Amino acid sequence: MGYTEKVVIIGAGISGLACAYRLGRLGIPCLVLEAQERAGGLISTIRKDGFLIETGPQCPRFPPLVWQLVRELNLEAEFIAGDPGAKRYILRDARLYRVPFSPAGLVGTRLVGLGSKLRMLTEVFGSSRPPLCEESLAEFVQRKFGAEVLDYLVDPLVSTIFFGDAHKMGMQSAFPALVEWERNEGSLVRGAIRARKSKRPVPAGDPSRKAASANSSRDSLRVTDALPSLGSFRSGMATLPEKLAEKLHGEIRYGAGTTSVAPLPKGNVAAAAWQIDLSGGCRITAAQLILAVPAYVAEQLLANAAPELASQLKAIEYAPVCAVAWAYDRSQLTNGLDGFGFMVPRREGLETISTFWNSSLFPGRAPEGKVLMTSFAGRGTNNDTATMGDEEYSRIVEAENARALGITGEPQEQVVWKDLRALPQYNVGHAQRVAEIQNLLHRMPNLAIVGNFLRGRSIGDCVEVAFRAAEDVHSRIRGAII
Numbered sequence: 001m002g003y004t005e006k007v008v009i010i011g012a013g014i015s016g017l018a019c020a021y022r023l024g025r026l027g028i029p030c031l032v033l034e035a036q037e038r039a040g041g042l043i044s045t046i047r048k049d050g051f052l053i054e055t056g057p058q059c060p061r062f063p064p065l066v067w068q069l070v071r072e073l074n075l076e077a078e079f080i081a082g083d084p085g086a087k088r089y090i091l092r093d094a095r096l097y098r099v100p101f102s103p104a105g106l107v108g109t110r111l112v113g114l115g116s117k118l119r120m121l122t123e124v125f126g127s128s129r130p131p132l133c134e135e136s137l138a139e140f141v142q143r144k145f146g147a148e149v150l151d152y153l154v155d156p157l158v159s160t161i162f163f164g165d166a167h168k169m170g171m172q173s174a175f176p177a178l179v180e181w182e183r184n185e186g187s188l189v190r191g192a193i194r195a196r197k198s199k200r201p202v203p204a205g206d207p208s209r210k211a212a213s214a215n216s217s218r219d220s221l222r223v224t225d226a227l228p229s230l231g232s233f234r235s236g237m238a239t240l241p242e243k244l245a246e247k248l249h250g251e252i253r254y255g256a257g258t259t260s261v262a263p264l265p266k267g268n269v270a271a272a273a274w275q276i277d278l279s280g281g282c283r284i285t286a287a288q289l290i291l292a293v294p295a296y297v298a299e300q301l302l303a304n305a306a307p308e309l310a311s312q313l314k315a316i317e318y319a320p321v322c323a324v325a326w327a328y329d330r331s332q333l334t335n336g337l338d339g340f341g342f343m344v345p346r347r348e349g350l351e352t353i354s355t356f357w358n359s360s361l362f363p364g365r366a367p368e369g370k371v372l373m374t375s376f377a378g379r380g381t382n383n384d385t386a387t388m389g390d391e392e393y394s395r396i397v398e399a400e401n402a403r404a405l406g407i408t409g410e411p412q413e414q415v416v417w418k419d420l421r422a423l424p425q426y427n428v429g430h431a432q433r434v435a436e437i438q439n440l441l442h443r444m445p446n447l448a449i450v451g452n453f454l455r456g457r458s459i460g461d462c463v464e465v466a467f468r469a470a471e472d473v474h475s476r477i478r479g480a481i482i
């Protein structure tokens with residue numbers, strides 16, 4: 001069986017869903033093909049016996065564009081704000097220390113010594129320049145602040161956020177703003193201050209005010225400045241993709257894994273340009289194809305159709321993650337779980353990367369008297385994650401957490417899940433690779449790629465890339481019709 005669609009999107013993670021949603025708002029219908037039986041990809045919530053377990057984002061940021069989606073989907077009443085001031089901890093020598101997020105906190109912390117503190121607090125008075133070649137995050141932090149800051153402040157944070165290895169992550173690829181601040185101002189602090197000033201609302205009476213307020217994105221920033229930046233939904237993060245999928249009703253096909261895509265001869269932007277084969281033997285043709293799958297899937301799909309593009313996508317590394325969610329009776333813990341959770345520096349030699357205290361973050365995550373926590377483990381370089389059985393591996397992580405949090409007895413509920421290619425890595429050379437991918441895509445007007453391996457791994461980044469791709473496709477189709 002075969003038929004033609006104007007636009008086909010492969011993948012119903014947040015990137016594919018946001019792209020389809022935006023196209024719909026622009027008046028362009030599309031078909032979304034999803035391999036699984038549900039939408040959301042990495043964003044997924046397990047609701048089990050009164051516990052609400054997040055297998056992906058636990059308490060993500062909600063930047064203005066995501067807020068725009070929340071509003072348009074009428075999800076504001078479902079939103080629950082996270083506490084940005086909630087305490088976060090770092091484990092050092094089996095003790096938990098609060099993460100110092102302010103100069104006063106830095107002075108008082110026992111996570112790093114006096115020399116490291118002085119280097120951080122006096123950075124504003126010095127002047128440095130980034131090297132011409134891209135540095136790794138580890139090289140950058142060691143050059144600016146020393147090895148102890150890398151090991152006990154930076155590594156636990158980047159491991160938690162990116163599942164990344166600071167020795168591989170590229171500054172230009174993962175933190176371009178920091179490189180720019182150092183290059184332009186000679187100091188990160190001075191660069192940050194300048195960047196912050198340039199974002200401030202224009203004061204009344206300023207002659208440029210009228211022009212500035214005509215800029216809608218700036219206005220939306222001002223409005224959303226007052227909104228909570230961290231949060232989730234009462235029924236979990238899956239609410240967002242579920243609601244998007246509901247809005248796209250009829251435009252998503254589940255269990256529709258794409259096995260290959262091939263360009264059709266003489267395809268132009270209006271005519272059928274791609275032939276798409278699905279696992280069940282179905283064939284669809286489309287004028288515009290948008291890939292919203294992980295880079296390693298896009299690479300396989302494009303291997304014959306666009307080998308140069310495929311080889312760039314293949315070079316993007318992914319980090320593995322093993323996650324375990326545990327439920328305990330509150331009486332089993334000596335730690336009060338007051339805060340967000342804790343992070344573990346690689347130097348501590350543990351498998352645990354971070355543990356989130358879900359029942360402290362939001363109400364309704366566990367029944368009365370119980371606590372729920374989720375640990376992420378499996379350092380990028382550690383093969384144990386791939387080879388060990390779930391039960392064996394979770395025992396190791398459970399023992400590490402029991403020591404850190406004073407837990408006695410067995411967990412009352414446990415859910416383990418593993419993803420050997422969980423998140424793309426913004427390693428040295430990634431920014432250049434993405435620029436090359438964009439160059440190659442410019443030569444293929446019927447193909448777009450969206451996803452968390454292009455401009456950032458956050459939900460906000462995915463939505464931004466997806467909206468932009470939808471707008472480009474809309475312009476192309478409109479241009480072809482006019």
Ligand SMILES: Cc1cc2nc3c(=O)[nH]c(=O)nc-3n(C[C@H](O)[C@H](O)[C@H](O)COP(=O)(O)OP(=O)(O)OC[C@H]3O[C@@H](n4cnc5c(N)ncnc54)[C@H](O)[C@@H]3O)c2cc1C
Pocket residue numbers: 010011012013014015016033034035036039040041042043055056057058059060061256257258259292293294297321376422423450451452453457458459460462
């Ligand atoms: C543990 C964890 C914690 C995170 N924490 C945060 C956080 O705190 N804040 C934040 O902003 N972000 C966080 N993220 C990142 C964010 O969730 C992801 O980057 C984002 O959800 C990726 O969305 P995506 O649509 O690009 O990709 P995916 O979610 O991977 O979606 C890709 C989709 O394509 C489908 N697919 C694959 N192959 C095929 C095929 N052949 N045919 C059809 N369909 C196919 C898949 O089934 C999937 O549905 C976290 C991620 C993880 C894993």
